[in-house]
Amino acid sequence: MACAPFALAGCLSRFESGEGDSEPGSDSGSSDQTSGWTTYRGDVAATGRADTTLSESFEVERLWGWDDPIATPPDHPRLARSTPGVVPTTDAVYATAADPEFAPVAVDRTDPGLRWTLDDLTDARDGEYDRTPTPVVADGDTFVHTSYRLWRIDDGNPVWAQDTGLWVGDELIGDRSELYTTTAVARIDPEGGETIDTERARESGSTAGLAVGSDGAVQALRVGDTPDGLLVGYDERWNVDWEIELPGQPPRRAPALWDGTAVVVAGGETIGVDIADGELRWRTDDRGFRSGVAVDGEGTVYAPHETDVLVALDGPDGTRQWSSEVDRPLEAFVGDQQHVFPPIVANDAVVLGGPGGLAIFDRASGTLRWHEDLALAGAPAVAFGDVYTITEAGVIAIRGQ
Numbered sequence: 001m002a003c004a005p006f007a008l009a010g011c012l013s014r015f016e017s018g019e020g021d022s023e024p025g026s027d028s029g030s031s032d033q034t035s036g037w038t039t040y041r042g043d044v045a046a047t048g049r050a051d052t053t054l055s056e057s058f059e060v061e062r063l064w065g066w067d068d069p070i071a072t073p074p075d076h077p078r079l080a081r082s083t084p085g086v087v088p089t090t091d092a093v094y095a096t097a098a099d100p101e102f103a104p105v106a107v108d109r110t111d112p113g114l115r116w117t118l119d120d121l122t123d124a125r126d127g128e129y130d131r132t133p134t135p136v137v138a139d140g141d142t143f144v145h146t147s148y149r150l151w152r153i154d155d156g157n158p159v160w161a162q163d164t165g166l167w168v169g170d171e172l173i174g175d176r177s178e179l180y181t182t183t184a185v186a187r188i189d190p191e192g193g194e195t196i197d198t199e200r201a202r203e204s205g206s207t208a209g210l211a212v213g214s215d216g217a218v219q220a221l222r223v224g225d226t227p228d229g230l231l232v233g234y235d236e237r238w239n240v241d242w243e244i245e246l247p248g249q250p251p252r253r254a255p256a257l258w259d260g261t262a263v264v265v266a267g268g269e270t271i272g273v274d275i276a277d278g279e280l281r282w283r284t285d286d287r288g289f290r291s292g293v294a295v296d297g298e299g300t301v302y303a304p305h306e307t308d309v310l311v312a313l314d315g316p317d318g319t320r321q322w323s324s325e326v327d328r329p330l331e332a333f334v335g336d337q338q339h340v341f342p343p344i345v346a347n348d349a350v351v352l353g354g355p356g357g358l359a360i361f362d363r364a365s366g367t368l369r370w371h372e373d374l375a376l377a378g379a380p381a382v383a384f385g386d387v388y389t390i391t392e393a394g395v396i397a398i399r400g401q
Contacts, residue, residue, distance in 0.1 A: 035089065035090050035383075036087070036088045036089045036090060036137075036381075036383035036384060037050060037087055037088050037089075037381040037382060037383040037388075038087060038089065038136065038137045038138065038175075039087065039134070039136045039137070039172075039173050039174055039175065040083060040085060040087075040133065040134035040136075040171055040172070040173050040379065041173070041211075041254065041256075041342065042344070042381070042382075043175070044173050044174065044175050044180070044211065044212040044213070045211050045212060045213040045256065045257040045258070046173075046209065046210075046211035046253075046254040046255065046256045046257065046292070046342075047256050047257070047258060047294060047295050047296075047345075048256065048292075048293070048294030048295070048302075048342055048343055048344045048345055049294065049295070049296060049297065049344075049345055050344055050345065050346045050347075050381075050382035050383060051346075051347060052346050052347060052382060052383055052384060052385050053346060053347045053348050053349075053385060053400070054346050054348060054349040054351075054360060054369075054382070054385060054386075054387065054400045055348075055385065055400045055401050056369060056370070056400065056401060057401055058360070058370045058387075058398050058399065058400060058401075059398070059399045059401075060372070060396055060397075060398055060399075061112065061396060061397045061398075061399055062112065062393075062394045062395070062396050063093060063107045063108065063109070063112045063113075063394070063395045063396060063397055064105070064107040064108075064112060064113060064114045064394055064395050065393050065394025065395070066393065066394060069375070069392040069393055070097055070098075070099035070101070070102050070377050070392050070393075071097070071098050071099035071100070071102075071377065071392070072098055072339075072355040072375050072376060072377050072392055073098045073336075073339040073355050073376075073377070074335075074336045074338075074339055074355050075098065075099075076098050076099070076100060077338075077339070078168050079098060079100055079130055079131055079168070080098040080339065081168055081169040081206075082131040082132065082133040082166060082168070082169060082170055082171060083133050083134055083171050083341075083378075083379055084096035084097050084098050084132055084133060084134060084377065084378035084379070084390070085133075085134035085341075085378035085379030085380065085381065085389075085390070086134070086378060086379070086380065086381050086388045086389055086390055086395065087134060087135050087136070087137050087142075087381060088109055088381055088383045088384065088386075088388045088397075089109070089137050089383075090109070090384075091108070091109055091110075092106045092107065092108060092109055092115055093106070093107050093108075093109050093388050093395055093397075094106050094135045094137065094142055094144070095107070095135075095378065095390045095395050096132035096133065096134060096135060096144070096378060096390075097132070097377040097378050097390050098377050098378060099129075099377060100127070100129055100130045101129060102129055102132070102377070103117045103118045103119040103124065103129055104117065104118045104129070104132055104135065104144045104146075105117045105118070105395065106142065106156065107395050109384075109388075109397070115156060116156040118144060118146070118151070120156075121151075121153065121156070121157075121158050122151075122158065122161070124146075125148060127147055127148075128146045128147055128148060128149075129146055129147065130147045131145075131146070131147045131166045131168065131170065132144070132145065132146055132147075133145055133166070133170065133171045133172045134171070134172065134378070134379060135172070136172055136173065136174040136175075136179060138174060138175060138176045138190055139176060140154065140155070141153065141154050141159065141190070142154075143172065143174065143179060143190065145164070145166060145170075145172040145181070146166075147165070147166055148163060148164070148165055148166075149161045149162060149163055149164065150162045150164045150172075150179075150188065150193055152190070152193060160192065160193050161193075162192075162193035162194070164181070164186075164188075164193075164195070166181065166183075167183040167184070167206070167207075168206065169182075169183055169206045169207050169208075170182055170183045170184075170207065171207075171209060171210070171254070173210065173212075174188075174190065176190075177190075178190070178196070180210055180212065182207045182209055182210040182219070182254070183206065183207040184198045184199070185198065185199035185210060185217075185219060185234070185238075186198045186199075187199075187238070197238065199234065199238050199240075206221065206222045207219065207220070207221055207222075208220035208221060208222060208229075208250070208251040208252050208253055208254060208264075209251075209253050209254020209255070209292070210254055211254045211255050211256060211257045211262065212257075213257035213258075213275070215257065215260050215275040215276065216233055216234060216235060216236070216241065216275045216276070217233070217234040217238070218231060218232065218233050218234070218255045218257065218262040218264075218273070218275060219231070219232045219234070219254075220232075220251035220253070220254055220255055220264050220266070221251070222250035222251070223245075223250075227248050227250060228245065228246060228247050228248060228249070228250060229245075229246030229247075229249045229250040229251050229266045229267065230243060230244070230245055230246060231243065231244040231246065231251070231255070231262070231264065231266075231273060231278065233262075233275060233277075233278050241277075241278070242277055242278030243278065244273060244278050244280070246266050246267065246271075248267055249266040249267025249268075249269065250266065250267065251264050251265060251266040251292075252265065252290075252291055252292065253265065253291050253292025253293075253342050254292060255273075255292075255293075256292065256293050256294060256295045256301070256342075257275060258295040258299055258301075258315055259299060259315065260274060260275050260276060261273065261274065261275065261281060261315060261316075262274075262275050263293050263295060263301050263315070264292070264293070265289045265290065265291060265292055265293060265303060267287065268286075268287030268288060268289055268290070269283050269284050269285075269286070269287055269289060270283070270284045270286075270289045270293060270301065270303050270313060270318065271283045271284075272301075272315070272317075272318055281316075281317075281318075282317050282318035283318065284313070284318055284320075286305075288305050288306045288307055288308065289303045289304065289305055289306075289311070290303075290304045290305065290306055290330065290337050290338070290340055291303075291304050291337075291340045291341065291342050292341075292342030293342060293343065294342060294343040294344055294345040294350070295315060295345070296345045296363070299314070299315030299316060300312050300313070300314065300315060300321065300345075301313040301314070301315050301318075302343045302345055302350050303343070304330055304334075304337070304340050304342075304343065304352060305323070305330060306329060306330050306331075306337055307329050307330070308323040308324060309323075309324040309326050309328075309329065309330050309333060309352070309359075310323070310324040310343065310350060310352055310361050310366055311323050311324070311366075312366065322365060322366045323366060324361055324366035324367070324368065325365070325366055325367050325368065326368055331356070333352065333354075333356075333357050333359045333371055334352060334353060334354025334355070334356055334357050334358070334359070335354045335355040335356015335357055335375075336354065336355050336356065337354070339354055339355050340352065340353070340354035341353050341354060341376075341379040341380065342379075344380065344381070344382045344387075345363060346363070346382050347363070348362070348363050348364075349361060349362060349363050349369060350362075350363050350366075351380060351382055351387055353374075353376050353379070353380045353389060354376060355375060355376055355377075356373060356374075356375065356376075357371060357372060357373045357374055357376075358371070358372060358374050358376065358380060358387070358389065358398070359371040360387070360398075370398075374389070374391050374396075375391050375392040375393075376389055376390070376391055377390045377391060377392055378390045385399075385400045386398060386399050386400055387400075
């Protein structure tokens with residue numbers, strides 16, 4: 001395989017990145033500009049892992065804001081399935097939102113202020129911002145996908161824009177070698193924006209997400225207009241290797257890949273599947289799980305739960321390790337539980353957010369460490385000892401001490 005021209009350090013196999021133990025974006029091949037949390041879920045394996053520590057006490061700092069509140073995911077549930085959110089790097093925080101009128105922005109990470117909005121860089125088309133998934137940052141360049149176009153932006157200057165178009169539910173994920181849109185499993189060259197290949201037709205169903213790891217790639221789908229789900233495994237040549245039907249169990253988020261296992265929430269259950277052959281490794285007998293999962297470097301899986309709020313499961317067999325020590329349901333912490341974002345797992349904490357609030361739990365015990373009612377308009381991110389997110393009123397940092 002020829003090296004991708006945008007690769008930073010040597011030639012990567014298609015499934016090489018995404019499951020390392022380092023902080024997403026902080027490997028030796030990346031520059032200071034890309035250190036932090038560079039893509040949705042932190043890495044292309046969708047682990048939600050952040051190699052940083054969140055130390056109390058926490059203080060909220062607004063990095064940039066606006067007077068008129070913008071929409072949150074429940075206001076536009078179909079549009080919000082493209083999972084808008086934030087990407088913090090050393091210098092800046094890049095943000096998209098569920099509001100179809102909100103132009104993607106870049107704000108300064110340490111010295112609050114606006115750097116640019118996409119409206120400053122282009123003449124937006126009608127409906128341009130209907131679907132704007134979380135951006136991707138690689139080698140200092142920012143990749144922003146709108147409803148119609150994929151942009152590569154270098155320090156506030158557009159390098160190119162490619163007409164592509166997003167299906168409802170598409171996400172943009174990527175690393176230093178390839179970008180991906182998740183419904184059609186389109187692989188995109190970051191250098192020029194050309195589509196390398198498209199692996200699966202849209203007729204297979206609406207996507208819940210795609211994860212790419214060293215052992216393979218796994219896509220989670222809802223089958224057409226049915227209540228059924230489907231998991232699809234791809235081999236190293238991007239051929240469909242296996243499929244698992246999930247009758248009455250449509251997944252809502254991408255699986256997380258860890259040590260040969262894909263873990264996904266489907267129909268309220270959490271399921272572990274062998275990435276190599278699609279064989280079921282384990283499934284919970286509890287249908288109270290919501291959204292997606294995070295998995296730490298030791299194989300512990302963290303999943304939102306409608307009554308237990310946050311549950312830790314053993315990755316190899318799915319047994320429950322602990323439940324969060326709270327006496328209120330999930331909606332009391334994050335609002336509408338159908339729109340809760342998958343957790344983020346830091347060295348010492350697990351972060352859980354939704355359209356009505358954000359909470360920080362102790363990673364070892366599930367004890368609640370911090371909570372505030374916040375109207376989140378996109379998925380949060382964790383890096384540099386802080387939590388970053390976009391709310392109805394602005395882009396904020398929840399600073400750890």
